[in-house]
Amino acid sequence: MSTQETAARTIIARRQWVDGDRRVEIDIDDNHRMLVVFFGRGSNDGARALCKLIDEIRDEIGHDTMMSALVDMRLVHSAPLLAQAIIGRWLLTRKKQINRIAVFGGGKLEMSVARAVMTVAGMGKKAFFGAQLTEARAFLDYPADFHT
Numbered sequence: 001m002s003t004q005e006t007a008a009r010t011i012i013a014r015r016q017w018v019d020g021d022r023r024v025e026i027d028i029d030d031n032h033r034m035l036v037v038f039f040g041r042g043s044n045d046g047a048r049a050l051c052k053l054i055d056e057i058r059d060e061i062g063h064d065t066m067m068s069a070l071v072d073m074r075l076v077h078s079a080p081l082l083a084q085a086i087i088g089r090w091l092l093t094r095k096k097q098i099n100r101i102a103v104f105g106g107g108k109l110e111m112s113v114a115r116a117v118m119t120v121a122g123m124g125k126k127a128f129f130g131a132q133l134t135e136a137r138a139f140l141d142y143p144a145d146f147h148t
Contacts, residue, residue, distance in 0.1 A: 009033075009146070013057045017049035024050050028057055033140070034069040035147055042079030042110070047086040054090075058097065068099040068140050070147060072133070073106030073114075081113060088117035095121055102128040102136035 009029040017024045022040035034057075036050070058065075073079075091098070101123060103114045111129050118127040128139035137146055 013060055015053035015056060017046065017053060019043070019045060019049075022046055024053070026050070026053050026057065028061070028067065032061070032065055032067045033142060033146065034067050035072070036069055037072040038076040038079075040075070041077045042083050044080060044083045044086060047083035050087060051090040058094075063097065065097065066099045067097060068142075069101045070136055070140060070142060071101060071103040071114075072147065073103060073110055076106060076110065079106070079110045079113060084113045084117050088121050091117070091121040091123070095123060095126075098123070098126065100126045100128070100140055102130075102139045104128075104130050104133055104136040 009027075009031075011027050012030050013026075013028045015026045020040070022043055022045075024039070024046055025037045026034065028034045034054075038046070101118065103111065103118075106114060115127075115129050118124075118129075128136060130136055130139075133147065134144075137144065
């Protein structure tokens with residue numbers, strides 16, 4: 001996440017989880033647009049941390065606040081099936097607070113598992129999966145300079 005990006009948005013909550021070369025970064029701005037970026041090898045611990053961090057943000061901004069999320073998987077190397085299931089189960093219980101989610105940049109396996117998780121969680125037309133950041137931003141109606 002660049003400083004230029006931070007200057008263009010007012011960040012109201014920021015969280016990070018780090019374990020060696022594995023990392024998850026989360027920002028949410030004053031328009032309730034969330035950015036989630038994964039780094040390194042996916043893990044069950046990382047999935048649990050993601051859920052915990054977003055729950056902390058929900059506690060801050062309110063459990064009735066609708067959010068949208070851009071999920072960048074360009075720098076993740078793999079995502080275990082159990083990690084995806086952890087996120088899917090968490091999402092299933094909080095999907096009413098999610099307006100839309102756009103996942104992009106992951107490998108073929110990670111993207112197909114993410115698609116399956118969103119389907120099981122009942123996200124349906126509220127989710128997008130693709131290779132390009134520009135398509136993901138367009139689906140969410142995020143500005144063209146949101147995340148690079």
